[in-house]
Amino acid sequence: MKKFINHVDDFLVETLSGFASAHSDLTALNLQPTYLERKVLTPGKVALVSGGGSGHEPLHIGFIGRGMLDAACPGEVFTSPTPDQMMAAAQAVDTGAGVLFIVKNYSGDLINFEMASDMSNLATATVLINDDVAVENSRYTTGRRGLAGTVIVQKLVGSLAETGADLEHCKAFGDRVNKNTASMGVALTSCIVPEAGTTTFEIGDDEVEIGVGIHGEPGRRRDKLMSADAITAELLEAICNDLQPAQGSEVLLVVNGLGATPLSELYLLFNCAQKWLDKKGLSVSRSLVGNYTTALEMAGASFTLCILDEMTKEHWDSPVHTAALRWGA
C-alpha cells in the first residue's frame, strides 16, 4: 500500500484536521463524535447536513459553506457514519428551520440517517440520492447507488435554502433534482482502503469496469480497454436511456474524476461527451470538470447529466463559497 500516511488508525483524523486547518474560515472540526460544521450559520435557514463514508473527498466536507452544506459527517473510509455523529451535527447547525439530510443511497448511510431522524427532536427531512444507472441493486445498496449527482443536489438545494425556503420546499426540490439527474462511472484501476491495505478488486492491465461504484463495487460488465469515444458513448447511452431527456433539452454535464485520473483526460472525456450530446440534440449549457466524488486513488471517471430548467439554472449559477466549489460574489 503506497499512500501518504502515518498510521492507518489516524488516517481519518489527520486528513480532517488538515482540511479544517486549511479551511478554518469556512468550517470547524468536532471530534467525538466526528463532524464538520459551517462557521457562519444563517438563523432561520434550513440546515443541510450530509455525510457518508470517507474516501470520496472533496465529498462531503469540501462542500460546507455558503450556498451548500451546513455540516458533514464523515465515517471511516468507505464506512457509514454513525447516528450520533449525524444527530450531533444536526443539533449543532439547526437554527430553528429544521434539518435536511442529503443521503447517498447506501444501506448503512440510510439506516443511520433514519435512526438519527427518529432520535432527534428536530424537524428533519431526507433527500435520497440514487443517480447511478449502472445497476439496480448492488453490494451496499437496495436500489440504485448515489454518485456525483449528490454534488448537484447539494449545490441546488443549498442555494434554495439560502433564499429562506422552508424544509418542505427544500426536500421537494431535492427530490426533483435527483429525479432529473443520472450518472454512470468507469474504472481503469482499483482503489486501496487503508484499513485493508490491498486492492478492493482485481482488474487486468487491459481491462475496464463499466458502471463501477465509488467503493469499487462491480458495475455492469468488464471489457477490454476501449477508446474514450466508445466509453463515453456507452455511459451516456445508459444515462440518456434512463433520463429520457426531450430533444433540445439543456443539460448540466459533470465529468467527475474518481481520484487518479489526470485533468487532461477528464477534459478529453468532456470533449467526447460534448460531441456525443450535440449529435443527440442536447445542449450542454452548464458544466463541471474535476474530482468531486472520488474513490480514493481509483483511476476512472463518471459522467452525470442533470436536465435543467430555469429554476435549476438559477440555483446552479448562484454564489457558492466552499473549499471545493466556489463562484459568484
Place this chain on the structure above:
Amino acid sequence: MKKFINHVDDFLVETLSGFASAHSDLTALNLQPTYLERKVLTPGKVALVSGGGSGHEPLHIGFIGRGMLDAACPGEVFTSPTPDQMMAAAQAVDTGAGVLFIVKNYSGDLINFEMASDMSNLATATVLINDDVAVENSRYTTGRRGLAGTVIVQKLVGSLAETGADLEHCKAFGDRVNKNTASMGVALTSCIVPEAGTTTFEIGDDEVEIGVGIHGEPGRRRDKLMSADAITAELLEAICNDLQPAQGSEVLLVVNGLGATPLSELYLLFNCAQKWLDKKGLSVSRSLVGNYTTALEMAGASFTLCILDEMTKEHWDSPVHTAALRWGA
C-alpha cells in the same frame, strides 16, 4: 497504457478542445499555432503569457482569466511549445503595455521563449521560475527546475498587473516572488507519456523518489516508503534550508498533488506540514491544497513555501477568476 484516450496523436487537441469548451466564458483556443487566450482583455494592462509542455494541467491553461494569465502556450506532453506559438499568443493579447513571459526553467522552454522575445516587435520581459530546491542541474535544465511556485508567481504578478503596474514593475515583482519561493516534490509512482506508452521511470512497490521532477526526472535520492511525517520533514527541511525564513515569518503553504494522489492524502500532508512549520516558528497564514502542477498520472506531491509580506498577501487575496483558481468578487 491505461488512459482515457482516442488516438495518441489527437490527445492534446482533444484535451484542449474540451477545456476551451468547458470554459468558453474565460478562454478561446487557437490552433496552428496552438495557444489559448483570455476572452476579455484589459487595454493598457501588461499581458501575462506562460506556457510549457502539457501534462501538468491545470498549469497553465487553467490559470487564464482575470487576475492571472492572458494566454498560455501548451506544447505536446512534456515538450516545449515552439516560438511561433509564443509569438502568436503574445501578439494576440498585447494591448500596448507589453508582455511578461512567465517561464519555468527548463532549457527548451527558456530557449524558445527567448527566441520569441527576440523575434517579436513587442516590449517583452521574462520571469524565470526555478523554485525546485531538490537538485541544482537536472535532465532538462541548467540550474534549478520550476515547480508549483509557478502558480504563486502567476497569481501574484497577475494581480499586480491588474492594478495597471508597468512591465518593469511586474517583472521585478515576479523575480522577487520567485526568490522568496521554494518547492520540493516526492513521487510514489511514475507517469506514462502517451507518445511513449510506458512508464517514464521504474520504482519499486515500496520505494519513493525524494525530490522528483514533474516529468519524472530523478530527485535527490530513492528510499523505502516512509511515514508522511518523515517525508514532510525531509522536504520542508530542504525547502527551509534554501529559503532561510526568519523566525515568525508568515508563509503561504501549497500542498500540490502530482496527479494521482487523493485529496485526503494531500490534506493529511497539509496537517503534517502545518505541525512541522509550527514547531519551527513559521506561521501558515495562507494555503492552497490540491492538484495545481501535475505530472500526468503520477502519484506524489510537492510542498511549496512562499515567504509573505504585506504586498504579497494583498495580491494573493485579490480576486481571481480562472478555471482552476477562483475567489473574490
